[in-house]
Amino acid sequence: MHIASMIGSHPHVQGNTNDTLIRAIEETYACAATCRICADACLGEAMVADLSQCIRLNLDCADVCAATAAVAGRRTGSNEAVIKWMLKVCAEACAACAAECEHHAEMHEHCRICAEHCRRCEQACRAAAETITPSGM
Amino acid sequence: MHIASMIGSHPHVQGNTNDTLIRAIEETYACAATCRICADACLGEAMVADLSQCIRLNLDCADVCAATAAVAGRRTGSNEAVIKWMLKVCAEACAACAAECEHHAEMHEHCRICAEHCRRCEQACRAAAETITPSGM
Amino acid sequence: MHIASMIGSHPHVQGNTNDTLIRAIEETYACAATCRICADACLGEAMVADLSQCIRLNLDCADVCAATAAVAGRRTGSNEAVIKWMLKVCAEACAACAAECEHHAEMHEHCRICAEHCRRCEQACRAAAETITPSGM
């Protein structure tokens, strides 16, 4: 996948990649896109009033995932403590969004897919957070 | 790909997708990620002073691609004129970034990959812009 | 304002600022925030189903404004054609959002304020676009 080849060509990385972290970066980018589209699809449903909490959690999850992807993708210098924290918060945002989308999964295919992506992203973020030990923490 | 299945499940779309537009959405999401990582990889190079214009165009391209992806991915209501404009500007931002990255492609693998992605995204955005005819334009 | 002092201290600017452009950067940052909150406030209204187009235009406008602010705020190197285009598209996104919010301005104070901000941002972007002449255009 292109994230792996891009990060693998970073001058400070030189192919020596943290594959668990790369997987989390891929999942956060994909989950941000999924959640943004799920928010819009929910907004288009006739029963949108019943989906306002779902839309809110979709948008929150998209924003947190996008920031996590950007921060975790940087390999120049270091900011390991912030990366680790963001991965953990991102897992929480994904878990909250997944739990809500799961309630609507039988009725709305977009919520079913979104819940699956959020659960996958949640797990990838938790696994990646475990691989990072900031100096001084 | 997950963008297609998400948009295909939107209540106003119901499987009747514009595949050229979906391709552009996929490319803009991927290109935003690529450009953001290329900016960081350039920043880590010993010769970073020679890459400042490249980093600037990477960051501009990432910002424009991310906004284009978000806007073009919405199918509730309509905002076709803005989608069409954003696709066109995105093609320009990608072309500018590609032209600069191509200068560094032999020296830096990340610039080589990034230039390729930007060219692909540029073409996908131009093709998608052609498919959209805003009412009243 | 802090945008002016930040850009004024850029090594390539050295106090020689384009004040019309700085005003547009300030307005796009402010308008992005306003539109994002208006989308959320609309989502919380009992009559949310009547506001789905408004929410969509709010989110589109927020995304375009945020990208415009980021791109127009960079003074290292150059990307003038993309800045000029983004300012023009941003004016269109603001005009579309303002026109919709104006329909709800009597009923919803957040739409009234948002429409005003969008109109101000639209004008600031149009004025700033006039000040930029990309080489070769």
Next chain:
Amino acid sequence: MHIASMIGSHPHVQGNTNDTLIRAIEETYACAATCRICADACLGEAMVADLSQCIRLNLDCADVCAATAAVAGRRTGSNEAVIKWMLKVCAEACAACAAECEHHAEMHEHCRICAEHCRRCEQACRAAAETITPSGM
């Protein structure tokens, strides 16, 4: 300020605002803009190679601040645990960026201003995090 009037007009808030949280939202929006411009100003410095860690922390801080502002600004439904976490991570990202910018404050006016903004944002986020007690935490 416009954030206060926008959130004050949200149907679920109705003027009953958390002013400490609103202050944090204002600071995170302003800090995101400041950090983004500081990254670009550092990139334009002749000694950019000495500023690569500063640019990286600027960009990380901008991304985290922007996501925090978006998430903390939503009042429809609830996601209090994620807001509290994001405010805490944002304070860490601001502290890291401020500490680095302070090293360059005598040489670069943009770093001096940015360090001040980051410290103010750090404090506003810590104060706001204290006001939020998620149910079940």
